[in-house]
Amino acid sequence: MEKKSYTYGSKLAGMILHLFFTVILTIAVYLLASLISKNILQVTDIGTDDFFNSGYYTKCMEQKCSELTDYLHLLQKGNKRSAEDDKRYLQYTNEFKREDTNFCYWYKQNGVWYTNQPDSVEGQEFDTQTVLMEAKTMGDYLIYDMEKKEFGTDIRGMENYFFDSYNNQMYLPLENVVLVIGVDTDLTAKDDLYDAEMEYVRLHPWIKVSIVAALVSLMGWVLSLVYLTLATGHRDGEEGVHLNFVDRIKTEIVTAVFIAATSELIMLLSHVNNKTWNVSGLLVASGTVSLLIDVLFLIFYLSMVRRMKAEVMWENSLACWFVKGMDKFFExxxxxxxxxxxxxxxxxxxxxxxxxxxxxxxxxxxxxxxxxxxxxxxxxxxxxxxxxxxxxxxxxxxEGVLSNKIDTEGLHGEDKKLAEAINNIGSGLLHAVDDSTKNERMKADLITNVSHDIKTPLTSIINYVNLIKLEHIDNERVNGYIRILDAKSQRLKQLTEDLVETSRITSGNVKLDMQKIDLVELIYQTAGEFNEKFEAKELTIVTKLPKTEVMILADGRQLYRVIENLYNNVAKYALEKTRVYVDVHVLEEKVTFSIKNVSERSLALENSNAGDLTERFIRGDASRTTEGSGLGLSIAKSLTQLMGGIFFIGVDGDLFKASITFPMYRETIDTDE
Missing domain, CATH: 4.10.860 (DNA Excision Repair, Uvrb; Chain A)
Known part of the structure; x- marks a missing residue:
């Protein structure tokens, strides 16, 4: 099953969305809570936008009736009112005696009428039916007549207020009580009912928006958290779980910091909620604090998830550190x-x-x-x-002296035990190296034997192909077959010889005849042999060689093969109609021969590492559409190192550079004193 990739951008987008949903959810919840606290949000109000048909209007009327009852009661107490009663009485007088009001009442008790009508006088008599007709013409009305045992209202829910709640005790025990209330539904006066209607119109449309936003943001919050849970700890193109610096802090410390910081922010959030804010200010404050809380939550939660994925939750804890320390102490x-x-x-x-x-x-x-x-x-x-x-x-x-043994005779205590353990490690490493050497020798012998077994029938094939070529066959198709057979057999012969040579070099069976050699002259000779091949690809040779001889100590035949392989590599893989730079320079008693060319194929794509080109069977043409065995540079590197030189391969884009470096040869003259 293909492993899902989580990019940095997708994880960043998931975190931003999670924070966004947190803020939206908090704002929606606080808005709904604010509407509930103001009695604007009721289940029965969701389907209506009419203030006078809303439960909010009913609550306002219930509050007005309660305050009116308290006011009338204080009014009848007269001089018997306490200081606290006087304070409430003055507040109610300002509310119920104002002329510009949408709430009108007529109240009769023991034959005395009380009203807030501006054109009435104290002690004026009213007819109950006339007052009721006037209240009905205003819009909404309510009549509570204990003289005729009559009750009626068109204000929704008020009958429950009078007969199903404890407030009915204010009226039912009284005899000869008449209460008539009229409400101007046009709200021509700018009183508290007018303010309530304005607030309802302004905030009620947000009920549906808040509910939808809360549900959608809650779903988005959960989904984004699930995605972050799956994605955290994984990097695109990398295996395993990646831990950051937070995950390396002890688990208990991270938990304590998270709990402390979150508690402070929650206390701040509750403090914000207790303040007297307008709705917009409350939403901004709560959204900001919730954003900070969610940032802390994500840091803590995702760190815990990464710890569990990497199975370091316990190992990276103070408890584990203490337990392991105690175990180690007792151990x-x-x-x-x-x-x-x-x-x-x-x-x-x-x-x-x-x-x-x-x-x-x-x-x-x-x-x-x-x-x-x-x-x-x-x-x-x-x-x-x-x-x-x-x-x-x-x-x-x-340093590689695996056979070295530490003398344990003069050692004591723990030093002696340590020395014996190190000796055992050295012996194990020595056996491992011996086994590896034997395996390499066996592989070299296998290559040599197989190459020799192939060489005998291959020689016969080449000889018979040569005999067929001497027959002067007129069939052009057969001649084409012969040419292909000849080319492939020669290529197989070269591959066999390269395998044998590689086997001899790796097994150390090459005998070197080290002599002083003029490197400049050898390069001129080798370059002359490749003129035709270079001209065929229209390659221009740019040579920068010293005009004096440069002597080094090397095996002439093997050094020639090294340089020949480098030139042959250029002839095969250089881009047509480009320049080839050949250079020899002397620096600090070191002689370096280098050759540079532009590769026909992109080396960055064919081989990810320049050092791979000197490995066996690695070629600059990964598709193997050109001639070659892939052993040339490997043989050249091995021969150079056997002769005490340094072989270097460099790739810069499509520019290929190869160089060999030898110590400069200086003759020492012995003088007899």
Whole structure:
């Protein structure tokens, strides 16, 4: 199953969407809560936009009736009102005695009428039916007549308020009570009912928007969190779980910081909610705080998810660190206890002897202190020498001397155990190297034997092809077959020879005849042999060679083969109608021959690493549409190193550069004194 790729951009988009949904969800919830607290949001109001048919209007009327009842009660108490009653009475008087009001009432008790009508006088008599007709003409009305036992209203829900709640106790026990209420539904006066209608019109349309936004943002919040849970810890093109710096902090510390910071922000959010804000200010404040909380939540939650994916939740915790420390202490308790005991003995002995020598002035204590200190110095020096002896043995093994053994005769305690373990490691490495060498030799022998077995029938094939060519066959198709057969057999012969040569070089069976050679002259000879091939591809040779001889110490035949392979590589893979740069320069007693050309094929695409070109069977033409075995550069590198030189391959885009470096040869003249 193909593994899903999570790019940095998709994860960033997921985090931004999660934060966005968090803010929207918080704003929607706070808006709905604000509407509920203002009694604007009720289930029955979702389908209507009419203020006078809403539950909010009913709540306003219930509140007005309660305040009116309290006001009338305070009015009848007269001088018997307390200071607190007077305060409420003044507030109600301002509310119920104002002339520009949409709420009109007529109240009769014990034959006395009370009203807020501006054209009435105190003690005026009213006819109940006339007042009721006037209330009905205003729009909404309510009549509560205990004289005729009559109740009627067109205000939705008010009958429940009077007969199904505790508020009915304000009226039902009274006799000879008449209450008539009229509400101007045109709201011509700008009173509290007018303000309530304005607030309802302004906020009620947001009910549906808030509910939809809350549901959609909640779904988006969950989906984005699921995506981030799956994506976190994974990088495009990389295997395993990637941990960042937060994931390396101890689990308990991250948890404590998250809980502390989140608690502070939640307290801030509740503090914001307790403040007297307008709706827009409340939404902005709550959205900002919720954004900060969600940022902390994502950092904490995704870190925990990455820890669980990488299975380091427990390992990267303080509890694990403590448990492992205790296990290690008890596991190594022998060493630990011995060190503590030695240190305690040292402190006690030194303290006792020092007290005797310097406080009680006992010479014997001073002598014993010096002897004790000398013994400690001896043991410390011996331990240091043994440590250094073990270190020298390790150094020799790291330098490749696997047969080296540390002498354990003069070692003691832990140093002796460590030296014996290192000796065993060296022996194991030596056996592994021997096995690897044997395997390489077996592979080389196999290549040699197979190549020799192929060589005999291949020689016969080549000879018979040559005999057929001498027959002068007139059939052109047959001649084409013969040419192909001849070319392929020669190529197979070259491959066989290269395999044998590679096998000889890797097994160390090449005998070198090291002589002083003029490198410049050898390059001129080799270049002359490739003039035809270079001209066929219209390659221009740009040569920069010293005019004097440059002598090096090498095997002439093998060095020629190295340079020939480099020239042959250029002839095969260089781009037509380009320049080939050949250069020899001397620097600090080093002679370097380099050859550069533009490759016909993109080396960056064919081979990801320039060093691959010197490996066996690696070719600049990965599609293998050109002649060659892929062993030329490998043989050239091996021969150069056998002769004490340095072989280098470099690729810069399509520019191919090869160089060989040898120490410059200087003749030493012996003079007899």
């Amino acid at each position: 190594k308790r022998t060493v630990t206890v011995s060190v503590l005991v030695v240190f305690a003995v040292h402190m006690i002995v030194c303290f006792v002897l020092a007290m005797g020598a310097f406080y009680y002035h006992r010479v014997i204590c001073l002598v014993l202190l010096l002897i004790f200190s000398g013994m400690e110095a001896y043991f410390l020096l011996r331990s240091a020498v043994e440590h250094y002896q073990v270190y020298e043995g390790v150094e020799k093994i790291t």
